[in-house]
Amino acid sequence: MTIVVGYVPTPEGEAALTQAIAEARKTDTTLLVINSSKGDALVDNRYAQDSEIQSIEDRLATQGIKHVIKQPVRGHDAAAEVLDAAEEHNAELIVIGLRRRTPVGKLIMGSVSQRILLEADCPVLAVKAG
Amino acid sequence: MSSLATSLKGRSELGVALLLGAAGVVVFLDANGLVTPYSKSDPVGPKTVPFIVAALLIVCAVMLAINVLRGGKGEAEGGEDVDLSHPADWKTVLPLAGAFVLNILLIDWAGWVISGTVLFWGSVLALGSRHYIRDGIISVALSLLTFYGFYLGLGIALPAGLLEGIL
Amino acid sequence: MDVWSSLMDGFATALTPLNFMYAVIGVILGTAVGVLPGLGPAMTVALLLPVTYALEPTSAFIMFAGIYYGGMYGGSTTSILLNTPGESSSVVTAIEGNKMAKAGRAAQALATAAIGSFVAGTIGTALLAVCAPIVVKFAVSLGAPSYFAIMILALLAVTAVLGSSRLRGFASLGLGLAIGLVGIDSVTGQRRLTFGQPLLADGLDIVVVAVAIFAVGEALWVAAHLRRTPLHAIPVGQPWMGKSDWKRSWKPWLRGTAFGFPFGALPAGGAEIPTFLSYVTEKRLSKHPEEFGKGAIEGVAGPEAANNAAAAGTLTPMLALGLPTNATAAVMLAAFTSYGIQPGPQLFSSQGPLVWALIASLFIGNFLLLIINLPLAPLWAKLLQLPRPYLYAGILFFATLGAYSVNLQAFDLMILLVLGALGFMMRRFGLPVLPLILGVILGPRIEGQLRKTLQLSAGDPAGLWSEPIAVVVYIIVAIILAWPFALKLIKRNRPGKKPLLPANSGAADYSD
Structure with a gap:
């Protein structure tokens, strides 16, 4: 069994990661960190750079948590990547970060979190940046 | 890189030498076919410069071939959005060229609005976007906008084609 | 009319509301397109x-003036924020600029680049206004033989x-000259290389x-080699500089200008050598040499x-002699x-009025660049997140539209595709594109001057060196051509010494 966390280098993403670490420690399960990009633009600030990944790696290692970090760039959106990973690894829990969005913003952009909440087969823990 | 890939790469650059040589021969034959009565007012005539250009091309072709066979290699051009670590992605380039050709075939008959839509939509698709409907709307909007923009703003009448009378 | 009053007339033309609007549009379009990944000023x-x-x-040229400087500035923005210089001339800027940005000083790096560009652009344009008429005065005294020689040079x-390989440069030149031959020979009316195609x-x-x-070839090339891993743009606020930044910047700006203008004005100067020289000089003169390599502001300001x-500087030979020396100038030519203007x-x-209006609008464009771009920098950085499919499809779309609207014939689009494929191939195999474009533009004019020269001398080749200027120019040509061979000889006579030039200089191709 695994816990899947959707990570982005933002306060919401950090909050989700912190929460996921706590959950993984509680149940001693493997943590699967997903940080994806569609890879269709030169710049994607939601895609973590090597140094950031390294620091997460260090953080998880020092806390003694079994973990896998994946950074798929396959042209799929973040929701699809997280759902895919959850299904593939038979996840017991998905952890995501929530961002405040205006109703209009949500209408235009759609919502990654909403799709995960609706389509996931396992419990989803949604965290807000505090 | 494996030695096979390296030698293939070297061989493909010989194609450039071949192209240069062929261009040189074509320029030479074309110039040779010109008839020029000697004229005092134009001692150089229309042949001289083509002959020089042909010679330049052929010399470059030969030297490039020698250079490549000796292991010389042209440096592929880098850029902001260019990653040379993977080989050319023909699955992107060929459909792009296809969309381009389709536009050429369609433009006079079907008109710019249709051919331009095909061009943009096809290119976006070739480049990996999968929002078919959104892309379609953008393509139509862009084609219509440029059609009317050129007509009203610049006074250039792009062909209306099949939509003649509607637009 | 003297320079000053001509220039004032130029300002009067350029500052009419309509023309001023075109300058604003030019600056905004130029910067926006310059910031977009993969699009340089020539393509813009x-x-x-x-x-x-x-x-x-x-009006068109006033807009071009804005696009010219705007595109240049846009390029440096991306090299600072992303460390991916789009052109060789902004490679040096990226060295210190990106380090500054990573250290949280993106605002200062962008500010010193923008203000430095403004200072250098203004001084450079002033020098252009002074130098161009002098060059013209000198040039009108030249006859066909000298012209022929200068164009050859x-x-x-x-x-x-x-470029890195002389051989590939000449190959590109040959292709360009061949393309330039296509069509009816203006003297005898014979068709050359038309293959019976009317x-x-x-x-x-x-x-x-x-x-x-520039557009189709480049778009196809980039499409074939898209970067797979997305990059981070360093977040940026409103560019600004503190007191110490100003103190450390103003001297490099002036020294950089002094390096840049003469090199730009030379037939093959380009912007790479002066940016590099400026960087080296600032490193040597800096009071903070330890900061170089870690984000020294002088290393952004100077280059x-x-x-x-x-x-x-590039515009001096372009306007005064009709000689473009970089890609953007070639396209402007x-x-x-x-427009039927030679x-x-x-x-x-x-x-006269057109030229002076162009020069005046270069001043205006420079000023606009500063006041428009300092506040807009965060917005420009957002452009980098534009999804690629739209970006490159857009380039192809507008390239097609542009080429088609020239003559409204589908035949031109076929030419566009064939030459686009040629451009792709040239980028793949390291043939520089600039010699090709210059060959297309200058080829027919060189032929014209050659025929005029020999017509005057009644077919005697000695006519080619009948003017002293021509002789001097041929000597320079000989030196340029013989230089790598001379270097090789020197190296052979002094074995064990390291090569004098770095590996990517023109000499490299012959030394292996």
């Missing part, structure tokens, strides 16, 4: 050529000095050639100024030609 001008057809020449210098009789439209090589001053010494007398 080429893509926007058709838009200007409906405008009268003066420009062609050979660009081909032999720039649509080729008028020759290939230079706009179509430029769009094919950026040098880059822009070189851009202004193509635009001149499509750049060269006669331009200042026949189209």
